[in-house]
Amino acid sequence: MVGTQHFWDREAFNGAVDKVKELGGEVLPVDGGRDNQVHADNHDIFLTNKVDAVISILGDAAVEPKFKALQEKGIPVFTVDHLSPYAINNTTSDNYYIGTTIGRYLADSLGGKGKVAFFNAFEGSLRICGIRAQLAKYVLKDYPGIEIVQPELAEAFANAPEDARKKTLDLLTQYPKGTLDAIHVACWDQPAIGVVQALEETGRTEIKVTAVDAGPDTLEIIAEKDSPFVANIAQQPRKIGSTSAENVAKYFAGQKLLPQTFVDVIPVKGAEEAKKVYAELGYGKLN
Amino acid sequence: MTAPVLPLTPVSPPAGASDFLVLEAISKGFPGVQALDGAGLGVRAGEIHGVVGENGAGKSTLIKVLAGVYRPDAGRILLNGAEIETGSPDAVQAAGVRFIHQELNLVPHFTVAETIFLGQELSGPFGLRTGAMRRAAEAFLKDSLDAAIAGNRLIADLGIAERKLVQIARALIDGKARVVVFDEPTAPLSHTEIEHLFRAIDALARRGIAMIYVSHYLSEITRICHRVSVLRNGRNVGLVDPVGPDDADRLISLMVGRDIGDLYPKRNHAAAAPWLKLTSLSQSPHYADVDLELRRGEIVGLAGLIGSGREELVDTIVGLARPASGSISIDGRPLRSGSTAAAAGRGLAHVPRDRRNDGLVLAMNVADNINLASLEAVSTGGFVRRGAATTRAQQSAEALDIRPKTVSTAARLLSGGNQQKVVLARGLATGASLFVLDEPTIGVDVGAKAEIYALIERLAAEGAAVLVSSSDPAELLGLCDRILVLLRGRIVAEVTPETTDLDRLVALTTGGDAAGGIAA
Amino acid sequence: MSAILAIGRPQLKSAFASVVPLAIFLALLGYFGLRAPGFLEPATLILILKQAIPTAVLGLGLSIVVIAGGDDVVAGGIDLSVPSIAVLSAAIIADQLANHGSAAVTAVALGFAAAIAAGAANALLVTRVGMTPLLATLATSTAYIGLSKVVTANRRIDLSDPLIVTLRDGSILGLPLGLAIATGLAVTAHFAVHRSRWGLRLQAVGGNRDAAEIAGLKVRRFLAQSFLIAGAFGGAASLFVLARGSGSTPGVAETLLMETVLATFLGAAFSPRRVVTVWGAVLGAILVSALSIGFGSVGVDVFWTGCIKGGLILIVVAASALARRSGT
Numbered sequence A: 001m002v003g004t005q006h007f008w009d010r011e012a013f014n015g016a017v018d019k020v021k022e023l024g025g026e027v028l029p030v031d032g033g034r035d036n037q038v039h040a041d042n043h044d045i046f047l048t049n050k051v052d053a054v055i056s057i058l059g060d061a062a063v064e065p066k067f068k069a070l071q072e073k074g075i076p077v078f079t080v081d082h083l084s085p086y087a088i089n090n091t092t093s094d095n096y097y098i099g100t101t102i103g104r105y106l107a108d109s110l111g112g113k114g115k116v117a118f119f120n121a122f123e124g125s126l127r128i129c130g131i132r133a134q135l136a137k138y139v140l141k142d143y144p145g146i147e148i149v150q151p152e153l154a155e156a157f158a159n160a161p162e163d164a165r166k167k168t169l170d171l172l173t174q175y176p177k178g179t180l181d182a183i184h185v186a187c188w189d190q191p192a193i194g195v196v197q198a199l200e201e202t203g204r205t206e207i208k209v210t211a212v213d214a215g216p217d218t219l220e221i222i223a224e225k226d227s228p229f230v231a232n233i234a235q236q237p238r239k240i241g242s243t244s245a246e247n248v249a250k251y252f253a254g255q256k257l258l259p260q261t262f263v264d265v266i267p268v269k270g271a272e273e274a275k276k277v278y279a280e281l282g283y284g285k286l287n
Numbered sequence B: 001m002t003a004p005v006l007p008l009t010p011v012s013p014p015a016g017a018s019d020f021l022v023l024e025a026i027s028k029g030f031p032g033v034q035a036l037d038g039a040g041l042g043v044r045a046g047e048i049h050g051v052v053g054e055n056g057a058g059k060s061t062l063i064k065v066l067a068g069v070y071r072p073d074a075g076r077i078l079l080n081g082a083e084i085e086t087g088s089p090d091a092v093q094a095a096g097v098r099f100i101h102q103e104l105n106l107v108p109h110f111t112v113a114e115t116i117f118l119g120q121e122l123s124g125p126f127g128l129r130t131g132a133m134r135r136a137a138e139a140f141l142k143d144s145l146d147a148a149i150a151g152n153r154l155i156a157d158l159g160i161a162e163r164k165l166v167q168i169a170r171a172l173i174d175g176k177a178r179v180v181v182f183d184e185p186t187a188p189l190s191h192t193e194i195e196h197l198f199r200a201i202d203a204l205a206r207r208g209i210a211m212i213y214v215s216h217y218l219s220e221i222t223r224i225c226h227r228v229s230v231l232r233n234g235r236n237v238g239l240v241d242p243v244g245p246d247d248a249d250r251l252i253s254l255m256v257g258r259d260i261g262d263l264y265p266k267r268n269h270a271a272a273a274p275w276l277k278l279t280s281l282s283q284s285p286h287y288a289d290v291d292l293e294l295r296r297g298e299i300v301g302l303a304g305l306i307g308s309g310r311e312e313l314v315d316t317i318v319g320l321a322r323p324a325s326g327s328i329s330i331d332g333r334p335l336r337s338g339s340t341a342a343a344a345g346r347g348l349a350h351v352p353r354d355r356r357n358d359g360l361v362l363a364m365n366v367a368d369n370i371n372l373a374s375l376e377a378v379s380t381g382g383f384v385r386r387g388a389a390t391t392r393a394q395q396s397a398e399a400l401d402i403r404p405k406t407v408s409t410a411a412r413l414l415s416g417g418n419q420q421k422v423v424l425a426r427g428l429a430t431g432a433s434l435f436v437l438d439e440p441t442i443g444v445d446v447g448a449k450a451e452i453y454a455l456i457e458r459l460a461a462e463g464a465a466v467l468v469s470s471s472d473p474a475e476l477l478g479l480c481d482r483i484l485v486l487l488r489g490r491i492v493a494e495v496t497p498e499t500t501d502l503d504r505l506v507a508l509t510t511g512g513d514a515a516g517g518i519a520a
Numbered sequence C: 001m002s003a004i005l006a007i008g009r010p011q012l013k014s015a016f017a018s019v020v021p022l023a024i025f026l027a028l029l030g031y032f033g034l035r036a037p038g039f040l041e042p043a044t045l046i047l048i049l050k051q052a053i054p055t056a057v058l059g060l061g062l063s064i065v066v067i068a069g070g071d072d073v074v075a076g077g078i079d080l081s082v083p084s085i086a087v088l089s090a091a092i093i094a095d096q097l098a099n100h101g102s103a104a105v106t107a108v109a110l111g112f113a114a115a116i117a118a119g120a121a122n123a124l125l126v127t128r129v130g131m132t133p134l135l136a137t138l139a140t141s142t143a144y145i146g147l148s149k150v151v152t153a154n155r156r157i158d159l160s161d162p163l164i165v166t167l168r169d170g171s172i173l174g175l176p177l178g179l180a181i182a183t184g185l186a187v188t189a190h191f192a193v194h195r196s197r198w199g200l201r202l203q204a205v206g207g208n209r210d211a212a213e214i215a216g217l218k219v220r221r222f223l224a225q226s227f228l229i230a231g232a233f234g235g236a237a238s239l240f241v242l243a244r245g246s247g248s249t250p251g252v253a254e255t256l257l258m259e260t261v262l263a264t265f266l267g268a269a270f271s272p273r274r275v276v277t278v279w280g281a282v283l284g285a286i287l288v289s290a291l292s293i294g295f296g297s298v299g300v301d302v303f304w305t306g307c308i309k310g311g312l313i314l315i316v317v318a319a320s321a322l323a324r325r326s327g328t
């Protein structure tokens, strides 16, 4: 697990751990503290402990050689949100649907024209982010009035909200009122928390915010009255984690697995939908 | 085992020999001070040439000019008739002139062999030849300095005297030394250690090495030097040739330009109420079961070699260290141990021995240093009245004859002895009732010594209790009412000057066997 | 017969004190071995060593600066910027390879040039401008990280260049290639610092500057050299950082800094003379890496691991400080 510091990570992790235990397995949990290098190095621990299977959640290319080493030792690797030639199966959200849908919602919120800034640090390094960002841009191509601000912003992997808040404040001084219409966080939602904070601090709430993941913290922000945060795509991280654990069980039972298992996502647009999805996903009740 | 006392009547240098090293009409000025004003020096091969003078007379400056640390404003240096470049440490080193600085300046985690060979290491295709250097270092120490010190011991594990010998070995190891300069080499040493050092120096003289010996200990100077140059205010005021055991008074009057009369003041203080009391104070392994009573109006001395526990005991009394057991009380009330602030609060003033590190804020000026511990006396509502502060500092500077007299000089620029006087002045300015003076006259010239002794006497006469810890037995005998002798952490004797002479006191500090001290 | 009073303390005591920290670590490693089968196997040892490489190489550079500058915490020698230099050099190499299509030689040469220049800047600030190393390198460290972000636009750059892959996966005489190279670097550094004439003088400069000056050594030159060498080790470490991460990733400098400083000063606790040494830094790096893998193997949470690591290190370093204080 790359980290357990925010909702998505924790839920996927707990989903997998709980399911493994439920199925009678034993878990050796390791946590990268949201440092991709530590996450990669942690795989060495599985190697030395000779585990039966590995579920690896997220991670960048630094883990590939570790997967390879595990594979060579005959330890099957199952990934979550990470496509790898050395893995048996990758369990993930339907990222293609996420990308196109959030692209459409973004275009809608701009009324078809305007300037949008992208937080897009991982398009090149994480495949799932590549899919989400590129498909959103693919949709925007059909709106000649929409322009993506260059260069794109690069958020930090750890402490994302605070980092994004500072970067947004800088962005706002560079683009005074009337010259920027939306900010889109292309691959997840933690930076959006900081983005909204920055907009509220500077009174620039005319700028629309969109993102991906829709954990309870960002759903709450969307559900607020007159929130600048207008659209999001909710994933089901717990279900992703537990599905991956089920796949491990299926594998050991000799069943054939597809390279990828997709878990449904739920688009969210506006405060009302946010409240509804919040309840649906069992996060509680918002009013 | 203790070495037999050598007669040490100096071997005369080759008669009629001409000077091997000549410093000729050297002048050197600093902003506001003419440190050297045409001073000179001639040293023959095989001669031990003493240099004496009051604090600030210019001794250290002259040595630094020779070392190439300072370039003189005028004058030249000749070695064996040939002029050598001034202001260049490398040229001086290459000419075979070596310095044994007062500070040890050694790397604590180096071995003896590494220290001695630093800068001229033995090295082969596989790097440093550690074994060869160790053997060579041991052989050199044995043969040239008569010292058995293992080459692989760490400097940090050596005693002060051993370190001094290593320092000397380092200066001589390359075999090219023609001139060796000693700057106050004996200050931290015990009597036995000094004897050993003198024998080493004597051996060097017999090998024809020219030596310059700077010291405030006139008894040492008259004993081992062949000739002595006296400096005052940056000028030569006399050359005593040859010098003998009875020349101390002559040297003193040359140094200070007048007769200082008695070094020690007349006693006219009287012991009154009991003040400081130590009850079975122990701190292993340094000292054990120390009992001591000190009354107001009384001067009590602490004698003991380095390592006798004397330093640690003083540190405990002033609150720098905590005893393992026992108690300290002042005026009948117990004193919280291990706190200098508590001690100061009870009227204790401390004059530390290591003035450069513990005593002075070197970056501050003389006036601020003097006033530091008693700022209340010169401030109103938290603000220091600069005028009052300066006036008061000026007064104490004059009383102690601190030079230069301008109290706005940075303490860092003062000569060693004058720095010591500043530390004393600060202690005195606090108006304390109990003074703990640790080596009060180290590095201080005779003239100033007499002034400091007079001041200590005055403190006692005015009713203060004074504890003096000193490695100079003559000083304790001249100054104190009673002297407690520490040996290996225990008080082995309490003596009075009336019933004890110098030889006996020295014998007591060294453990009974009468290792003859330096006859004063 | 010498008449000198022997006040020296026996060396036994310091030898004993250096055994205690080592014993703590051996006990911990034994515990990991009991709790996590497989921990004490040779394969694990190789993994521990491999993970220690970047920290160890940076530790070589840092230890040389500390040795030359003295280990006084405030005024002594320290170079907080070595990890940042590695990150900057890594960023340049990755950017050259991935975005400019440069040949590996060109990319590495540019990265190294930057590393040496960075070391030279440190040397200049400390020896010419007269800043304390702590402040100077704190400032330059921030600057170098900033530069690396400019180069990479703060994004990860994936690398699959044969050079990097070989360094990561290659082996020589049955040893992983990276490990072999790092060992070579460590042996060279050890010889230079602890077995050569130059090294002894470097140690003297750090041990007592006055003593070095009296011995006729050019103190400033040694200080400057130490910073340049640290820069070079930063450059060397950048290749290992790239190999380990299969590319350059923003944000790795902090962890590297923490581990490098720990490894270097932890090493001092294990040296009989209680001073920072080249071998000590390498040993420190290996221990830090062994602890990470060990705690992970017995299932301790990362954040607890951080706490426990910090606590252990405090104990060891404090023990050595105490031993040193009573020893002199």
Ligand SMILES: Nc1ncnc2c1ncn2[C@@H]1O[C@H](COP(=O)(O)OP(=O)(O)OP(=O)(O)O)[C@@H](O)[C@H]1O
Pocket: B030, B031, B033, B034, B035, B053, B054, B055, B056, B057, B058, B059, B060, B061, B062, B403, B404, B413, B414, B415, B416, B417, B418, B443, B445
């Ligand atoms: N670097 C300096 N800058 C300014 N003044 C100095 C400097 N060094 C020495 N002096 C002054 O020059 C004079 C001679 O000082 P020097 O240190 O040579 O005296 P000294 O004979 O060694 O005295 P002591 O016995 O106290 O050590 C003193 O007045 C001193 O204050």
Ligand SMILES: [Mg+2]
Pocket: B059, B060, B061, B415, B416, B417
């Ligand atoms: Mg002097």
